[in-house]
Amino acid sequence: MQHLQSDGVDIAFLDQGEGEPILLIHGFASNHVVNWGATGWIDHLRRAGRRVIAMDVRGHGDSAKLHDPEQYRVERLAGDAANLVDHLGLGRVDVMGYSMGGRIGAFLTVLHPDKVRSLIIGGMGMALVDGMGGEDAIVAALEAPSLDAITDETGRAYRKFAEQTGSDTKALAACMRVARENLAPEQLATIDVPVLIAVGENDVVAGSLQELGTFIPGARVHVIPRRDHMLATADRSFIAETLDFLVRRA
Template sequence: MAIQHFSSDGVEIAFLDSGEGEPILLIHGFASNHVVNWGATGWIDNLKRAGRRVVAMDVRGHGASGKLHEPEAYYLRHLARDAANLIDHLDLGRVDVMGYSMGGRIAAFLTIEHPEKVRSLIIGGMGMALVDGMEGEDEIVAALEAPSLEAAMGGAGRAYRKFAEQTGSDVKALAAVMRVARETLAPEQLALIDVPVLIAVGERDQIAGSPEELGTFIPGSKVHVIPRRDHMLATADRSFIAEAIDFLAARP
């Protein structure tokens, strides 16, 4: 499947566009890319089998998209704008949108800022951390800016640095992303979401925060707890994929 590129406000954004049917836009998590988050986990193939046109982007600073080292390039409004620009670039109109972890944060912000482009929203790997923020983010930034993996400190910091190196990421760009893309959303902002919403978080996820509590702030949202999965393993869980496909099929 060939990767395409387009310019979003001067930043090159890479994306996959594959399959036929109603489109869904996939937005990956921090330090990942569309191949790792959605391809290797089976999402793209399963969605295509379900009759979907799959558009999966590499968030700026990640994958094959443009790498900038200035933190101000990564505010949520810019990341959501890239997604909105991609929807317009492909002339998709309104689409279903799914994001995992950081991608869930971007997807939620996209839905609030550009409601005319979103038909439904799936927030994976992100519960009340969307409102309260995540712990340990300064440690992750320090580990990404360390001169080497061996010099990185802290369990979470080292884990992210190792993952970043495994995915061939630009660690300076990722550090810049982490400095600002951890913006939170206020409950009154979430209350503005007026599309069908599925919130899915692993039962053993220690990062995302409570999905049930997040659901109280998003009118009419549905919560799915992914059995026996932590933040990393939930992405490839078959019950999660099945739940998402059923949700998409049932939405108006």
């Protein structure tokens, strides 16, 4: 792991392989190892001749754990990604994010278009525009004294996953309080790079990928068959579709 000081915040990242660079941004309560390493993405991309940069979002993995919610505005998270691209002198990169990482990637593309060559949004459909919902229950679960004290099913699932990944639950709660900002359709319409949107067929979290695709000019959509939000990440069809998209993109 390498480290970058992004506006005074320590950001950890992995930089492996050679070739055209792709920046990977993981989902909420995850990290680069769980989201991209254990699922095989890093290996697949490296075998395809790509230089892989996988960051740990602030509050996650080996990056700084901050308990001030204002430190987790999506603009700040996208700014960390932009600073990483500059730190490595990459110019423009392909960007891939899953779930929260897809939200960050979309904000990065809108706010820092000079950094992005193409965008892959995984596990995020119209929730990017309308919001996900249920965030308050997740925050309450993350701040609960123990897993046994949580009765909300969704909140309990997030708390359990956070504990499995060895996360700082207070930092995650702070992140969830504010990192839920959305993009308006008119902002999405400004995106002028190739975009792939991929969501699991049984994903009840992400919202409609087809509808999201109507707001992004020329967006390509892919339904990941028989997968929900959690199980879609490592799906072979998702990986194959992404590799094909990267080959075909302008």
